[in-house]
Amino acid sequence: MRVTVTVNGTTETHDVETRMLLVHYLREVRGLTGTNIGCDTTSCGACTVLLDGESVKSCTLLAVQADGGEITTIEGMAAPDGTLHPIQQAFHEHHGLQCGFCTPGMVMAVASLLKEHPDPTEAEVREGLEGNLCRCTGYHNIVQAVLAAAHSGELVP
Amino acid sequence: MIPASFEYRRAGSVEDALGWLAEDPDSTKLLAGGHSLLPLMKLRLATPGVLVDVGRVPGLSYVRDAGDHVAIGALTRHRDLEISEVARASVPLLAHVAGQVGDPQVRHRGTIGGSLAHGDPASDLPAAVLALDATMVADGPRGRREIAASDFFRGFLETALEPDEMLTEIRVRKAPSGWAFQKFNRRAQDWAIVGVAAVLDGEPRVALVNMGSTTVRARGTEEALAAGAEAADAAARAAEGLEPPSDLHASAEYRRHLATVLVRRALVEAAAARG
Incomplete structure (x- = not known):
């Protein structure tokens, strides 16, 4: 089936199998391998991307469901000149990652979370990231990074 | 996969x-x-x-005040139900439970109609609509029909919907106060090992998550409440007549005990909220 999807501002049309998952479309058709496949069972959140501005798990969507939609992946977060997005910068400064596998999904989940809760409490951050697993950090520095990003004054609402 | x-x-x-x-x-x-x-x-x-x-069918995502009840379109996403002003004011139990489903990513995509039609006994929303005496509206080749929640959940992943019917609307009675939802799980985002939805406004209704092959009412507790029993005594009868599953998370015996604990907490919380 023919699908037209805008990914990080670039619109392309491709013929895909109807059973193709969105995450495979992003990685294999669009060549954007920043979005990881972790558990493949809607649990770990490593494959989180934004669909029309909201976080979704791209292993649990068909590419055909995203037809006509706008996707943002981790590759779309930094500025074209390489300047990190404020959320990425906060993860960097607060050591919000160790191995980095969960980080792309974590950053996208945070982008969605901060849209819904621009000034979150620590508890709201912890609850808001319940769909993303990290096996390295114990979450503490991720939470610190999210709070720092929220209060950086650099996020466009 | x-x-x-x-x-x-x-x-x-x-x-x-x-x-x-x-x-x-x-x-x-x-x-x-x-x-x-x-x-x-x-x-x-x-x-x-x-x-x-059917994800893009227009006109099936809404939460409306319909006078004596609240009408919810089957394609309403959990997140939209969670933040709906109408739901928060008139059926706060449902708004709360919608906010407990899965995780934020799941709530951005999952719909109330999909969750109910799936009929998983471990899901939270079936218990909530059962406690709220919901009516399911189904459309099919023989026209439209209404199905009471107590007749809707038939068994494991089985509902009263015929294979050629589609759930289009859910109607729930208003219950602005006197409600509680309790859920116990071991990890964030997990299915409830046991969950409880209680509504004390009007005739008391207590529905349980994961205490049988489908969502079930705690009839023993409801009977006791109707007879004027205290919360602790009513809660002691929570698992009466039920056959909860045993799995790697909990044995049936553990679930029976947990149900009595969670029902007691829910009844106390709901009564306090009623004031």
């Missing part, structure tokens, strides 16, 4: 969906948000020949 091949059709209306369902009801499945069906398809536990995507 990749689903088995299927033919994909995108419905523009309920009529489209019903027409395609009627062609081959047994091998056609409706796809709304996909957060119950796609995981099953990836595991090849579901292998529909035709997938009818």
